[in-house]
Amino acid sequence: METDLVASSKGKLVNFRMKELKDVLTKLGLPKQGKKQDLVDRIFHQLSDEGVARIIDDTYRKMQISEAADLAIMGQSGLDICNVKVEMEAEDSLNLGGKIFCPCGTSLPSESKIQCVDPRCLVQQHISCVIIPEKPMEEIRLLPPLFFCETCRIKRADPFWITVAHLVSPMKLVASNIPTDGTNPLQKAEAAFHLTKAHSDLLQNTEYDVQAWCILLNDKVSFRMQWPLHAELQVNGLLVRTVNRPGTQLLGSNGRDDGALITLYIGEGVNQISLSGCDARNFCFGVRLVKRRTVAQVLSLVPKETAGEVFEDALTRVRRCFGGVATGNEDGDSDLEIIADSIIVNLRCPMSGSRIRVAGRFKPCVHTGCFDLETFVELNQRTRKASYSFILLFLSMFRIFKLIKVGKVSGCCSGNVPYA
Ligand SMILES: [Zn+2]
Ligand SMILES: [Zn+2]
Ligand SMILES: [Zn+2]
The missing domain is CATH 2.60.120.780 (PINIT domain)
Incomplete structure (x- = not known):
């Protein structure tokens, strides 16, 4: 029979992102590899343990605090103007x-x-x-x-x-x-x-x-x-x-x-x-x-780069998208390597069709695709389609290009590299 504790842990688990799932697995001393569903399943098997429920509860609370902080930043920047x-x-x-x-x-x-x-x-x-x-x-x-x-x-x-x-x-x-x-x-x-x-x-x-x-x-x-x-x-x-x-x-x-x-x-x-x-x-x-x-x-409400994804997280995300694989031990992302020889980065804004000037992305997005921030905001003034609650922030392509320059990511960038 499913206890209340197990039920509430399950409810929390489904809200977890990769980050929280990995945190929990680290604390349990379990492998962190695999697709999101694999990670969830791995934790599901341990749910009957009360200690596991406490770890989930703890992680969940931390996630709430960090999300509330994000939204507070947003509310705050609203005040500035x-x-x-x-x-x-x-x-x-x-x-x-x-x-x-x-x-x-x-x-x-x-x-x-x-x-x-x-x-x-x-x-x-x-x-x-x-x-x-x-x-x-x-x-x-x-x-x-x-x-x-x-x-x-x-x-x-x-x-x-x-x-x-x-x-x-x-x-x-x-x-x-x-x-x-x-x-x-x-x-x-x-x-x-x-x-x-x-x-x-x-x-x-x-x-x-x-x-x-x-x-x-x-x-x-x-x-x-x-x-x-x-x-x-x-x-x-x-x-x-x-x-x-x-x-x-x-x-x-x-x-x-x-x-x-x-x-x-x-x-x-x-x-x-x-x-x-x-x-x-x-x-x-x-x-x-x-x-x-x-x-x-x-546009001035959109959080600046400094309020967003930390550089290491961005790097991990980009590496994962470009075919990085984990090698060696199972702990940590430090072993992710870029195995592709060349990477084509598309700098065309999917909305305007022109080259991106200021690259924007939604904070929860795990991919590398970007759009031109100004085009996005202007378009939305007219069509009211996208969900603004998510334009929280962005790590500019600029950072990725810096990586290309220092050779951490090798690649040809379908033509021109802006900002370089
Ligand atoms: Zn009432
Ligand atoms: Zn309220
Ligand atoms: Zn995405």
Whole structure:
């Protein structure tokens, strides 16, 4: 029979990257070679041992801390460019550290709670309100390793907008009655909000807008907006468009919905807004005053090389991609050698088709492919396709070319070597 301990260890293991898996295997004195699945299987066989569970737990906690640090860096760099005082104050105004602030609208302290990991937020929410199992009736076995409240998720959902103020605090859509025939229930959220003179004056400036937003509470992609099926947004009695896809079509796993700009539908004083949808899933809806970021400002948010992958890790990754094999003893990557005689490095950006100027990559990517950072950001301003939460950082190709020069990697670089 599977104990709780084993079950929770398994849950943690599936979140591990190669690094964590190898850490665990090192501690267990087991070989670290093979594909990810082999490593997982090797640890699985040891799970009945309590000591192993403790090692997994330890490694898991370390991973959480390092991921939280990454995201904190991201949040921090976001601050650097909004040095206008009103924005700082507004961003801080939802700083409810340790307080209960839940989209259900109540602050009952009795239930079990979960805390947002954003160091500038730290609000607590009812687990039963915000942690939704994938299938209804399913039990929640494992809380997410990194929990972000919906306010912090929306803040990271679109780097082209800075939250200046929340005009309607996040609220859950509620179904008045659940149909017994299995069809999707009609869900609704309604609010009245007051637009102050100060905010109304800000809106005279075209950099500012008022945005209605919606997220799926248990979205696999944390940092994106998503509207319910058959979404109907009404502002002061007028219908506002939310999505371009048909009301019956689900958002794909790589898609992103945009917020609805409602500035033209509202005025100083009291405004009415409502959102309804025909959907069985759990959504959270809100309205915020936002300020637009330029492409240059978004580019400045991308963490610099120094905040990213350490050089040794990058080297190991590149060597692995270029056919490096482990030789000799089983411990450590120090024995990885480059066995290829020549390596062709493609410097063409897959998006623009031109040569990469500043090479960007997603932090979790284990390959060597890069794209032109500026092209990527510009393209996304228009199409909103990619997930920004992952442009965390990058080790520039420059470093790899330095390696080529010192002869650690031999290769011809399909023509020109930039930066050399
Ligand atoms: Zn709640
Ligand atoms: Zn938060
Ligand atoms: Zn990759």
